[in-house]
Amino acid sequence: MTATLELREVSKVYGTGSAKVQALQQVSLSVDAGELVAIMGPSGSGKSSLLTIAGSLEEPTSGQVLIGGTDLSGYSANDQAKLRRRLIGYVFQDFNLLAGLTVAENVTLPLELDGVGMKAARSMGMKALSELGIAERAGRFPDELSGGERQRVAIARAVVGDRQLLLADEPTGALDSVNGEAIMRLLLAACQRGVAGVIVTHDAQFASCADRVVFLRDGRVIDQTRTPPGPESLLTPGPRQ
Amino acid sequence: MQVRIDSTLQLLLNAGHLDYNEYDNRYGIYLARPVSVRHALLALLSEGPKYGLRLQQEFEERTGEVWPLNVGQVYITLQRLERDGLVESDDAGGAGPQKKFVITQAGDAELAGWLRVPAGDIPPPRDELVIKILTSLRVPGVDVLDILQVHRRHMIELMQRYWRLKAQAAEDDIGLALVADAELYRLEGVVRWLDAAQARLKLHPAPGPAGPPAAAVSEPARRPGAGVQR
Numbered sequence: 001m002t003a004t005l006e007l008r009e010v011s012k013v014y015g016t017g018s019a020k021v022q023a024l025q026q027v028s029l030s031v032d033a034g035e036l037v038a039i040m041g042p043s044g045s046g047k048s049s050l051l052t053i054a055g056s057l058e059e060p061t062s063g064q065v066l067i068g069g070t071d072l073s074g075y076s077a078n079d080q081a082k083l084r085r086r087l088i089g090y091v092f093q094d095f096n097l098l099a100g101l102t103v104a105e106n107v108t109l110p111l112e113l114d115g116v117g118m119k120a121a122r123s124m125g126m127k128a129l130s131e132l133g134i135a136e137r138a139g140r141f142p143d144e145l146s147g148g149e150r151q152r153v154a155i156a157r158a159v160v161g162d163r164q165l166l167l168a169d170e171p172t173g174a175l176d177s178v179n180g181e182a183i184m185r186l187l188l189a190a191c192q193r194g195v196a197g198v199i200v201t202h203d204a205q206f207a208s209c210a211d212r213v214v215f216l217r218d219g220r221v222i223d224q225t226r227t228p229p230g231p232e233s234l235l236t237p238g239p240r241q
Numbered sequence: 242m243q244v245r246i247d248s249t250l251q252l253l254l255n256a257g258h259l260d261y262n263e264y265d266n267r268y269g270i271y272l273a274r275p276v277s278v279r280h281a282l283l284a285l286l287s288e289g290p291k292y293g294l295r296l297q298q299e300f301e302e303r304t305g306e307v308w309p310l311n312v313g314q315v316y317i318t319l320q321r322l323e324r325d326g327l328v329e330s331d332d333a334g335g336a337g338p339q340k341k342f343v344i345t346q347a348g349d350a351e352l353a354g355w356l357r358v359p360a361g362d363i364p365p366p367r368d369e370l371v372i373k374i375l376t377s378l379r380v381p382g383v384d385v386l387d388i389l390q391v392h393r394r395h396m397i398e399l400m401q402r403y404w405r406l407k408a409q410a411a412e413d414d415i416g417l418a419l420v421a422d423a424e425l426y427r428l429e430g431v432v433r434w435l436d437a438a439q440a441r442l443k444l445h446p447a448p449g450p451a452g453p454p455a456a457a458v459s460e461p462a463r464r465p466g467a468g469v470q471r
Contacts, residue, residue: 040397042439185408204432205425208400209408215390223390225398 002069003030004164004196005054010063012049012219023049024060025219033164036188036197038207041216047200048169050216054198055088055167056080068164085110088165089158089195091187093173095150097142097157103129104138107157116161128156131193132186148179152186159190166190168199172206184209278310278318283352286328286344293319293340327351370431374438385442393435400428 012024024046031037039047052058053065056072064071067087072080090096097106108125112118129135132152142150151171158166168187172180184206191197191211201207215223278300285291285299297315319342322328327348331341344352370392377388407421 042436188408204397204400204429208397208425209404210401213394213397213401215394217386217390223394225394225401 001032003066004033004068005029005031005198006064006066006069007050007054008064008066010050010053010060010065012046012053012058013061023219024053026063027216027219027221029054029214029221031165031196031198033194033196034191035212036191036199036210038210038213039198039200039216040202040204040207040213043202044218045216046219047216049219051167051169051198051200055090055165056084082114085114086161087163088167089160089163091151091154091158091166091168091171093170095142095147095154095174097150097153099142101141102138103134103140103142103145103153106142106153107160110157111161114161124161125156128160129153131159131190132156146179147175148182151175151179151183155183155186155190159193159195163195166195166197168197170201170203171199172201172203177205180206181209277355278314279322280352280355282315282318282322283327283344283348283355286342287349287352290331290341290343293342296342322348371434374435386439389435389439393432396428396432396435400425400432403428 007027007029010024010027011022014021014023027046027050029037029050039050041047049058053060056065056067059073065073067083070083072083075083098109101109104122104125107128108118108121111121111124116124126135126138129138132155134149134152134156137145137149137153142153145153151174155166155168155171158168166187171187172183175183180203187197187199188209197210199206199210207213212227213225214221281300282296285296291299293316294312296319297310297312300310300315319328319330323330323342325347326345328342328344331343373392374385374388377383377385403421403424407418407425410417410421
């Protein structure tokens with residue numbers, strides 16, 4: 001099976017000479033459809049660089065990024081932008097919704113930019129909003145929503161249509177613990193419907209809801225979680241001391 | 242509902258006995274310590290008068306039979322509670338299993354007080370994880386960052402299990418969610434400490450195994466700073 005996202009020995013260097021910063025070093029990572037992977041690491045470990053390169057918003061200095069088996073670097077800038085819009089959805093800490101558009105318009109905008117007819121786009125947008133439990137707010141404007149609701153809209157926008165890859169940068173950063181947990185559950189559910197997800201977070205609570213946690217340090221992948229035993233084992237008496 | 246309560250209590254009881262409890266901290270000690278049978282019986286009696294045998298059965302049911310309690314222990318505890326004026330017995334039933342017990346006003350007050358007494362807030366006598374990290378700073382050839390990462394991954398894997406437990410539980414299973422949250426927040430605290438330790442060691446690299454830093458260390462990886470920055 002082809003992984004939805006594959007990074008092959010990706011390195012990224014910013015600047016030159018004494019200002020040179022090696023943000024990523026030989027990073028290889030594969031994320032399958034239906035899987036949510038969390039990236040953790042201290043500040044400056046390369047988390048954000050990894051996400052922007054995975055989303056082809058930046059080019060790696062060396063190595064390859066494949067989305068659904070396709071290396072986008074072979075396409076023109078215009079075609080890359082189109083493919084990016086069709087295949088990848090982004091969720092940010094500060095939501096990045098357009099204030100002058102309604103919830104429904106925010107969600108359908110990427111589809112309409114891709115030439116999807118207004119009616120079809122509306123139908124797909126409402127489906128995404130329903131899955132996120134926020135369809136009844138479709139006619140509202142972002143400033144009429146709570147932080148948690150805005151992030152739901154941002155996730156709906158990120159998964160609307162045929163998106164295959166969902167990238168989220170600190171998606172719970174602006175939310176309290178209850179809303180943060182709700183958002184993580186929704187991201188997990190979106191991935192379980194067939195999208196591959198990558199979230200960057202410094203929050204161990206929210207990272208632990210991912211299927212796999214990958215640890216970065218100084219631009220390298222240093223470790224990742226193994227598949228843990230099921231939670232039912234927590235209910236089995238262990239050895240007494 | 243009974244099943245849910247049992248699962249929650251079982252989870253609580255097991256939390257101190259997991260294979261992960263090599264992290265011997267105050268919480269682990271608190272959970273591993275036998276919960277007060279005395280107060281558990283008062284709690285059961287606060288629901289209404291009960292016979293000794295019924296108390297023993299309910300006690301075991303609610304701990305998912307993880308915590309067996311023989312009926313003799315129940316009667317000894319009830320006798321002591323009666324001696325202390327915290328319960329009264331129905332003399333009509335005579336001695337033995339037909340004796341019915343009821344909680345007194347003093348028993349209610351004792352139970353209410355116990356519920357509010359801070360649990361395990363005394364400083365830990367030792368925290369094994371802290372000791373391991375401190376020790377690793379002094380062991381030649383050991384990269385403390387690797388040690389920190391081993392424990393960080395271990396903690397996150399355990400958190401993943403609690404997350405899944407919570408995710409699979411019914412939405413209205415508040416008891417289970419509260420217990421899972423308590424563990425998640427405790428483990429998150431450990432991860433935060435590991436992160437803070439890493440940041441601190443990056444700023445102030447450890448001196449190395451033999452006192453004054455570089456002088457006693459010949460290999461390059463042990464130069465100040467080199468041990469914590471790759």
